[in-house]
Amino acid sequence: MVRSQQFQTDRSDALRQQLIEMPKAVKNRERAQGQRSHFQHLRPQDSSASTRKRLGLRVGAGALAGGLVLGALALALTPEDRSEDASRIIKSLTKAQQEVDKLPAGALPVLASTGIDPSQTRLLGHSATIRYYGAPAPEQITNGATAGKTICMIPVDARGESKSLGCTLLKSFESYGLKIETPDRTEAGWLVVPAAAESSLESVKNEAGWSRQAPNFLVRNNN
Amino acid sequence: MSGGSDDTDEALWLLAVNGDGDAFGALFDRHRDRVLTHAMRVVGSAHTAEDITAIVFYEAWRRREYVRIVNGSIVAWLLVTANNTIRNHNRQRRRYRSFLEQLPPPALTADIADEVVDAAERESEARTLRDAFSRLKLQDRDVITLCVIEGLSLRQAAVALGVAEGTVKSRLHRAKTRLGALYGQLDSPEPRHDHSLHEGRTW
Numbered sequence: 001m002v003r004s005q006q007f008q009t010d011r012s013d014a015l016r017q018q019l020i021e022m023p024k025a026v027k028n029r030e031r032a033q034g035q036r037s038h039f040q041h042l043r044p045q046d047s048s049a050s051t052r053k054r055l056g057l058r059v060g061a062g063a064l065a066g067g068l069v070l071g072a073l074a075l076a077l078t079p080e081d082r083s084e085d086a087s088r089i090i091k092s093l094t095k096a097q098q099e100v101d102k103l104p105a106g107a108l109p110v111l112a113s114t115g116i117d118p119s120q121t122r123l124l125g126h127s128a129t130i131r132y133y134g135a136p137a138p139e140q141i142t143n144g145a146t147a148g149k150t151i152c153m154i155p156v157d158a159r160g161e162s163k164s165l166g167c168t169l170l171k172s173f174e175s176y177g178l179k180i181e182t183p184d185r186t187e188a189g190w191l192v193v194p195a196a197a198e199s200s201l202e203s204v205k206n207e208a209g210w211s212r213q214a215p216n217f218l219v220r221n222n223n
Numbered sequence: 224m225s226g227g228s229d230d231t232d233e234a235l236w237l238l239a240v241n242g243d244g245d246a247f248g249a250l251f252d253r254h255r256d257r258v259l260t261h262a263m264r265v266v267g268s269a270h271t272a273e274d275i276t277a278i279v280f281y282e283a284w285r286r287r288e289y290v291r292i293v294n295g296s297i298v299a300w301l302l303v304t305a306n307n308t309i310r311n312h313n314r315q316r317r318r319y320r321s322f323l324e325q326l327p328p329p330a331l332t333a334d335i336a337d338e339v340v341d342a343a344e345r346e347s348e349a350r351t352l353r354d355a356f357s358r359l360k361l362q363d364r365d366v367i368t369l370c371v372i373e374g375l376s377l378r379q380a381a382v383a384l385g386v387a388e389g390t391v392k393s394r395l396h397r398a399k400t401r402l403g404a405l406y407g408q409l410d411s412p413e414p415r416h417d418h419s420l421h422e423g424r425t426w
Contacts, residue, residue: 006259007255007256007259007273007276008269008273008327008329010327011273011277011326011327011329012255013324014326014327015251015277015280015310015326016248016251016252018322018325018326019244019247019248019251019280019281019284020244020245020247020248021244022244022247022284023239023240023242023243023246023247023284024244025242026242027241027242113426138288163233164237181294183289183290183291184385196303206365
């Protein structure tokens with residue numbers, strides 16, 4: 001009906017500049033407020049699977065939204081241990097990795113360039129089609145990320161593949177926990193500090209499908 | 224930083240929502256003209272179409288938790304959001320007034336839309352079809368936009384719209400029927416009015 005349209009150049013440039021500033025402003029605000037969670041995304045290997053769940057898309061916002069509620073609760077409940085030892089969050093790290101803890105081969109590429117040791121992954125739980133693995137990560141997992149030891153969660157889809165992972169600093173884990181949701185919010189995994197699991201579950205009581213699958217791991221199945 | 228032309232929309236979007244402004248800029252570069260062209264098809268004014276395009280990207284950021292990536296692409300979500308924005312243009316414009324007012328004013332030269340519309344109006348069929356399209360209900364516009372204009376599969380459209388594939392199929396059938404009926408009604412010499420920018424329900 002209409003030929004391809006061109007944007008007025010100066011308006012387009014100004015709009016583009018506005019858009020570029022939006023993510024930066026949020027990031028800066030988070031930093032100013034001491035919210036240090038960040039998200040590590042690796043380039044998808046295959047974007048052709050139209051039916052595949054888009055994993056991890058909401059991790060940043062999820063960690064923040066859930067974290068604000070969780071933070072207040074957790075801060076009051078767990079002042080005793082803020083160490084940078086990931087095993088205080090993932091207890092199974094004190095034991096040897098089991099077969100079930102290993103990432104499927106198809107998900108291993110997601111660890112590339114993160115410095116995460118594949119022998120350090122641990123299965124946290126699962127929702128309907130996604131398995132969630134946790135792992136400690138070295139400092140400075142990404143360029144520009146705030147320094148500090150990090151804990152990561154890796155969602156693996158039903159095909160045994162993973163495109164992304166979510167990470168947050170251990171020293172600020174109490175404030176936010178780490179939550180990964182599918183874009184349609186039908187499935188989610190939420191790793192929290194052990195003492196805050198009950199409170200966290202309570203904080204999402206109005207969202208259907210949440211349950212406590214492990215002492216400090218909540219999942220959502222709302223299909 | 225980011226924004227390489229090789230990056231998928233999904234990769235760029237994930238970078239953007241985690242604070243990478245350049246990634247959001249790259250997505251804008253990639254889809255700006257497609258959204259603009261779609262808006263232009265419906266509203267018939269280049270300046271309004273530019274505002275709608277701007278609002279679509281503002282909305283992408285404001286509602287970033289709800290953005291859907293279909294087949295690795297964000298374009299379906301942007302186009303559906305464009306349809307919503309067109310329907311609620313006045314309200315959305317108020318919401319983003321402060322941002323829109325920071326943009327340079329439209330050029331003082333004649334609106335290229337006049338040229339475009341004039342050209343389009345030489346073909347009465349195209350004009351009538353545009354009018355008929357703008358009179359469709361929003362959900363009808365969405366399925367027509369995705370399945371007919373953009374050529375997405377029923378499954379892809381279903382993911383973009385968050386409904387079952389069968390629902391898309393039935394909506395598409397009804398939308399085509401309604402579009403055909405409206406086209407038939409409008410294919411007459413009676414004067415027509417632009418209904419595309421009404422707030423709320425369009426029909």
